[in-house]
Amino acid sequence: MPTSEDENQYFKHTASESEFLRWYRAQHPSIDRSPLLTVDDVLISYRKKEDELKLLLIQRDTHPFKGSWALPGGFVLPKEAMETCCIRNTFEETGVQLTRTDIEQLYCFSEPDRDPRGWVVTVSYLAFIGKEEPLTKGKEARNACWFTLKRVNNHLILTYQDIRIELDLVTKRSIGEDRLAFDHDQIILTAYERILHQMYNNPRILLVLGSQFTISEARKVFAQILGIDFRLIDHSNFKKSMLKYFKEIGESPTGIGRPSKIYQLEKPSGSIL
Amino acid sequence: MPTSEDENQYFKHTASESEFLRWYRAQHPSIDRSPLLTVDDVLISYRKKEDELKLLLIQRDTHPFKGSWALPGGFVLPKEAMETCCIRNTFEETGVQLTRTDIEQLYCFSEPDRDPRGWVVTVSYLAFIGKEEPLTKGKEARNACWFTLKRVNNHLILTYQDIRIELDLVTKRSIGEDRLAFDHDQIILTAYERILHQMYNNPRILLVLGSQFTISEARKVFAQILGIDFRLIDHSNFKKSMLKYFKEIGESPTGIGRPSKIYQLEKPSGSIL
């Protein structure tokens, strides 16, 4: 039973959240018998200039969680592979174009009450963006923004202008005023743990540096992840331990100080873990 | 539209597979628009007497893949958490009782054509069984058997009586006559890779030894996973590197040779990776 576009718009945007939920559940009578499947994408990038990690969030303009910030993602189309869905949704909502090798599966979240609309199961993916593309407004006209991601002690802090979202690594909960939609705080924390664990054996996180980078840039990315001053990571030791993952491709004559060599990631090696 | 039990039985057991599939898809008209969600469980145990790893498989007595061997698992009930489903299904089909801390999520498999019935997405779980409980015939009367699991070179070999299923670790494909149902070969290979990767940092695999074990028993389990003679693993070095995960709880006066000490796993530590 297709609904009129007007009705759709009204409930998604204008109605109250409880009105919306009543309407939505009437539209999907089977939602408590058979799950809806969604994909959520954790996209990480890094700006060399500002030495800041970024995480892509969109502001929801529809119920539920209207106005809240959330990970990009959405419903899987009929018989669509999850990876395809992840790539499609990311492009539609943010303009960022991914490929299959960019993304790695993170975790399936399936708590029955994680979505107020009913039974919605999500599979989360993680990707590192090397070249930060301009963000476009998706067809759903959602705002997509790169939030700054910082670790301070046992907290992850996401900021964009005056918005500040804080996640506790120990209790795995959000803290403070601004909250993320759904259980996206848990998804982000899971992504963070994944990055932390694979840093030294499979430093995919360095894909945020794009096709080439210097040792010091890599050190800075590591320091951002760990939430420490990059000078605490010894240049010499870091180089020794990471060189097996790098390939030297040239020398950079730019900037102050002794010119640094330029490296590539040897093999971005699909996520083994 | 509920169907009669007779009709159900006929199509699941007596009809041809193609007849069954036509009927099944008619019963689930939305199967190509909205996915069905299943859980598949990789259960591993170990028999000290025979020094053999075991993997639990059930023989399907219904279409599709009637007669083939498959992982235990099944459809998630309305608004049921996946973990609950995993535990429930395993008990129903095999009589093995798990708890939440026993299981760890493995991967979500979602290739659109992985199930001939239509769009069926599965989340796989991995568990290590310390005490091998007697297998009971589930309500679906499926045969549940512990297959012997051996690694030989780059193959995993599952055997039970005259049944021999061979999986290639490199190509990630089944080889030979006997094949597993669905993409369960891939699920088992994914589980094997997970075990291999977490062996030295989080040896959950040793949960197959139950509440207490000796160093040599742990060595033997490791050797089985690696597919090598256990004497190739130096007792002294192995002990040194693993002792941080063990707690000494006594001495075993039984058997030939110098009595060995008995250990427990320090903290079975939920799967970090």
Next chain:
DNA sequence: TCAATAGTGTCTCTCAGACAATATGAG
């Protein structure tokens, strides 16, 4: 020239692996 940055070299400590020596119990 100095400050800033990056590359190189050295020393130590730890840990894994190879291997030797010792302890215990069954036969």
Next chain:
DNA sequence: CTCATATTGTCTGAGAGACACTATTGA
């Protein structure tokens, strides 16, 4: 006693971390 099995100890080489030194460029 001998053999099988476990434990304990020693030696060495690789790698991580602390730290000192050298090289190159801009101001």
